[in-house]
Amino acid sequence: xxxxxxxxxxxxxxxxxxxxxxxxxxxxxxxxxxxxxxxxxxxxxxxxxxxxxxxxxxxxxxxxxxxxxxxxxxxxxxxxxxxxxxxxxxxxxxxxxxxxxxxxxxxxxxxxxxxxxxxxxxxxxxxxxxxxxxxxxxxxxxxxxxxxxxxxxxxxxxxxxxxxxxxxxxxxxxxxxxxxxxxxxxxxxxxxxxxxxxxxxxxxxxxxxxxxxxxxxxxxxxxxxxxxxxxxxxxxxxxxxxxxxxxxxxxxxxxxxxxxxxxxxxxxxxxxxxxxxxxxxxxxxxxxxxxxxxxxxxxxxxxxxxxxxxxxxxxxxxxxxxxxxxxxxxxxxxxxxxxxxxxxxxxxxxxxxxxxxxxxxxxxxxxxxxxxxxxxxxxxxxxx
Amino acid sequence: xxxxxxxxxxxxxxxxxxxxxxxxxxxxxxxxxxxxxxxxxxxxxxxxxxxxxxxxxxxxxxxxxxxxxxxxxxxxxxxxxxxxxxxxxxxxxxxxxxxxxxxxxxxxxxxxxxxxxxxxxxxxxxxxxxxxxxxxxxxxxxxxxxxxxxxxxxxxxxxxxxxxxxxxxxxxxxxxxxxxxxxxxxxxxxxxxxxxxxxxxxxxxxxxxxxxxxxxxxxxxxxxxxxxxxxxxxxxxxxxxxxxxxxxxxxxxxxxxxxxxxxxxxxxxxxxxxxxxxxxxxxxxxxxxxxxxxxxxxxxxxxxxxxxxxxxxxxxxxxxxxxxxxxxxxxxxxxxxxxxxxxxxxxxxxxxxxxxxxxxxxxxxxxxxxxxxxxxxxxxxxxxxxxxxxxxxxxxxxxxxxxxxxxxxxxxxxxxxxxxxxxxxxxxxxxxxxxxxxxxxxxxxxxxxxxxxxxxxxxxxxxxxxxxxxxxxxxxxxxxxxxxxxxxxxxxxxxxxxxxxxxxxxxxxxxxxxxxxxxxxxxxxxxxxxxxxxxxxxxxxxxxxxxxxxxxxxxxxxxxxxxxxxxxxxxxxxxxxxxxxxxxxxxxxxxxxxxxxxxxxxxxx
Numbered sequence: 001x002x003x004x005x006x007x008x009x010x011x012x013x014x015x016x017x018x019x020x021x022x023x024x025x026x027x028x029x030x031x032x033x034x035x036x037x038x039x040x041x042x043x044x045x046x047x048x049x050x051x052x053x054x055x056x057x058x059x060x061x062x063x064x065x066x067x068x069x070x071x072x073x074x075x076x077x078x079x080x081x082x083x084x085x086x087x088x089x090x091x092x093x094x095x096x097x098x099x100x101x102x103x104x105x106x107x108x109x110x111x112x113x114x115x116x117x118x119x120x121x122x123x124x125x126x127x128x129x130x131x132x133x134x135x136x137x138x139x140x141x142x143x144x145x146x147x148x149x150x151x152x153x154x155x156x157x158x159x160x161x162x163x164x165x166x167x168x169x170x171x172x173x174x175x176x177x178x179x180x181x182x183x184x185x186x187x188x189x190x191x192x193x194x195x196x197x198x199x200x201x202x203x204x205x206x207x208x209x210x211x212x213x214x215x216x217x218x219x220x221x222x223x224x225x226x227x228x229x230x231x232x233x234x235x236x237x238x239x240x241x242x243x244x245x246x247x248x249x250x251x252x253x254x255x256x257x258x259x260x261x262x263x264x265x266x267x268x269x270x271x272x273x274x275x276x277x278x279x280x281x282x283x284x285x286x287x288x289x290x291x292x293x294x295x296x297x298x299x300x301x302x303x304x305x306x307x308x309x310x311x312x313x314x315x316x317x318x319x320x321x322x323x324x325x326x327x328x329x330x331x332x333x334x335x336x337x338x339x340x341x342x343x344x345x346x347x348x349x350x351x352x353x354x355x356x357x358x359x360x361x362x363x364x365x366x367x368x369x370x371x372x373x374x375x376x377x378x379x380x381x382x383x384x
Numbered sequence: 385x386x387x388x389x390x391x392x393x394x395x396x397x398x399x400x401x402x403x404x405x406x407x408x409x410x411x412x413x414x415x416x417x418x419x420x421x422x423x424x425x426x427x428x429x430x431x432x433x434x435x436x437x438x439x440x441x442x443x444x445x446x447x448x449x450x451x452x453x454x455x456x457x458x459x460x461x462x463x464x465x466x467x468x469x470x471x472x473x474x475x476x477x478x479x480x481x482x483x484x485x486x487x488x489x490x491x492x493x494x495x496x497x498x499x500x501x502x503x504x505x506x507x508x509x510x511x512x513x514x515x516x517x518x519x520x521x522x523x524x525x526x527x528x529x530x531x532x533x534x535x536x537x538x539x540x541x542x543x544x545x546x547x548x549x550x551x552x553x554x555x556x557x558x559x560x561x562x563x564x565x566x567x568x569x570x571x572x573x574x575x576x577x578x579x580x581x582x583x584x585x586x587x588x589x590x591x592x593x594x595x596x597x598x599x600x601x602x603x604x605x606x607x608x609x610x611x612x613x614x615x616x617x618x619x620x621x622x623x624x625x626x627x628x629x630x631x632x633x634x635x636x637x638x639x640x641x642x643x644x645x646x647x648x649x650x651x652x653x654x655x656x657x658x659x660x661x662x663x664x665x666x667x668x669x670x671x672x673x674x675x676x677x678x679x680x681x682x683x684x685x686x687x688x689x690x691x692x693x694x695x696x697x698x699x700x701x702x703x704x705x706x707x708x709x710x711x712x713x714x715x716x717x718x719x720x721x722x723x724x725x726x727x728x729x730x731x732x733x734x735x736x737x738x739x740x741x742x743x744x745x746x747x748x749x750x751x752x753x754x755x756x757x758x759x760x761x762x763x764x765x766x767x768x769x770x771x772x773x774x775x776x777x778x779x780x781x782x783x784x785x786x787x788x789x790x791x792x793x794x795x796x797x798x799x800x801x802x803x804x805x806x807x808x809x810x811x812x813x814x815x816x817x818x819x820x821x822x823x824x825x826x827x828x829x830x831x832x833x834x835x836x837x838x839x840x841x842x843x844x845x846x847x848x849x850x851x852x853x854x855x856x857x858x859x860x861x862x863x864x865x866x867x868x869x870x871x872x873x874x875x876x877x878x879x880x881x882x883x884x885x886x887x888x889x890x891x892x893x894x895x896x897x898x899x900x901x902x903x904x905x906x907x908x909x910x911x912x913x914x915x916x917x918x919x920x921x922x923x924x925x926x927x928x929x930x931x932x933x934x935x936x937x938x939x940x941x942x943x944x945x946x947x948x949x950x951x952x953x954x955x956x957x958x959x960x961x962x963x964x965x966x967x968x969x970x971x972x973x974x975x976x977x978x979x980x981x982x983x984x985x986x987x988x989x
Contacts, residue, residue, distance in 0.1 A: 007946055190937075211911075211935075211936055211937045212933075212936060214936075214937045215936035215937050218937070250946075251946045251948065257946055259946055264946075265946040265947045265948070265949065266946070267946065267948070272948060272949055274947070274949065297949045297952075300949070300953075306960070307955075307956045307957075307959035307960050307963070308956065309952045309955060309956055314948070314952065317951070317952070317955065318948065352913055352914070354913065367936075370936060370937050370938070371913060371935055371936065371937065371938050372938070373938045373954070373955065373958060374912075374913065374935060374938050374958075375913075376955055377955055377958045377959050377962055378962075380955065380959070382956065382959050
């Protein structure tokens, strides 16, 4: 049977963080009816996935750990009763400190969650405050230890860098504290100022590190985490051997997945599509018995754009996010041609030290990762 | 026949820019009922969008108004509109020669400005009766008496009882019409003499061919006649003659002495009908052509390139179309290593250049890259040869030059006294030679400088405006060539000369300009994966350098929750931006970087 990943979006947060532009609502009284809608959609859509088997589930948000035990149980029951799941399924749930209790953790564990992804972002309380997080570092540590006590043996911690006023040493301190907690996985994202967020509105007043400082942070971070035994397997992701996120790898390996919930993205039957980011419409449409409208990527109007990323380009773009890069044999099997013939511009970046060729695979060096958009814009073909 | 001329008045309106010339023209048309009020679009005479937006008149236009005066008689008023800017002096003079009088509009809140004077002198040269009109009296800061005195003291014409109006609100327009009829003389041509018509404008119409606008000085012309253009002796059979009313061409049986009208004769291009030329009848020619006009010579040159190289042919077609109606625009193909295929274009001045660029972008939907404006240098070489150089990158090597000459202009600047110091510093800095200074009244001064045109095209107007809070006005005319100590300044990116950035500068200015432009380049070239040295050099000697540091970080989108679409769109958008970049050797430069280099405001220092 063909394999699929399942993503479920929980678009609720106690409060919005100052940097975040993902879709979520702070009005929490819709949670119950939203779960009702999800259950209904799973039942309606289930026949489509009859010939598939799900080997990863990722409940993301928003703040999925806002789900109370009984709602969570209703959701997992619906999944188990309607979809084919594999043995050894990876089942991740995002959890934010400040929303976790022992009772919830036990319920998640019982429901089958075997991987927790915990949002920390920084170990400095002043930085957490700037970011608009609802927790302190101390609260995080308590939640982390609680999760361990409840039996979670696969935990990922999210951190962020390039924060206002942050210096490389601050980041290294955060990484040192995080690695001393000994999580199995660390994601570390560069703060990106999005226009429609509170940060976006005061962009010029934020004392953000400059490009050279960001570069120094990134390179020091990769170096530090690798030394601590967290191997970089993607631009922003590090893990103990064998603990890479199977679900996230699907995104980067051009494998298929279903996303449900407002703003959730899917790649299914060779098509990429997503649902509108409107919670109330989403709920009312489903509760009326209809399927929410799918917005297909191929139908999106690209404003007077002639540059187009083909399937092949997309594969290269995604694969190059991974430390394993592009294997020339695999490329040949998939597309029936030589990688270098299709993407000859790669060679000059080998000369410049941004890409290496190792064991028949082209991969970015850390320097290359950090300017990967620039390089991809140059090497991809952008043909229709 | 003589009676017919008695009731004709041919006149122009002249003014400094923004003093309200076009608005007054509208009111005159409206008042005389040539155009019903509701049918009027603002400023009817300016029938190009660009003119309307910038509030300036680019091309002369003429309109015939049938007007019943309070004396009970019917009059024909021919209003010949003129452009109001320094670049278009030549177009002003061609229009004025077709008239017997001119309304000199002066803004009652501003008083006389540089172009008021320049235009008034042109009108005096043409022996016109000048009727001053003081405008904008509805504004609180209007000072009619002061302006009246200025007109009398500075220009030396009687302004005691001249109309004081508000064209904007339509106040006292009747007095303007009275003055036109009572003060401006009727034409005095001989309708039975051999034909003598003055061409004062022409434009291309895709159905009729060239429509030639003429003032008939003597004689009579009708359809079917064979005309001869006296400068070229070219002959054409007249298809149609007529008058120009507010909405277009009004066919007539004939046009005769004293009248303003048009001729069509299957003429293919406007360049065949030279403005200032005399039209006569082939079988009964006049002995004496009218005093010919000088041809409009381009003074400012710039390379114009399509941002997308594939649109070279579109650019050529667009330039050809514009040239149909603008004999002063010249262009020839040129190639730049940096910018590819484009055209070296010649313009009357900076405004003319800006207008052409804007029309190309707006009417023909072209994205352009424009090089810094340059002038024509005259070089005598050591081998005795004399050459003219309109493209800085063709400037010969220093050791082959015996003497280099650059064009200079006689400039007149009128400014409130408080800014005199700053403006004199500016003129000094721009290598101006002070001629004299006249107090127009207690608060305003007119300065005369001889200045290299090269310094004027280099952002002078903006600098003048910023040093005078916008109050100073400028007029200039070409005053020949002077020997000068010039050098060619090259810019190198990553060791390679970028020909499109090369320019000619006076030796003393070379260092400061080089440094400024290098800095500007540094700020406008986006980081690339390698360090990019920027150098400014005279010959092989580097006189300024900067470095664009290497790019080390770009945006890392998260691909969170499987949103691959967002990342794809980001890359596609980046690629689109990159396609517009010009590759200069190994360096990629946005078109904006070329533009930014052109705008260096000296007063920022």
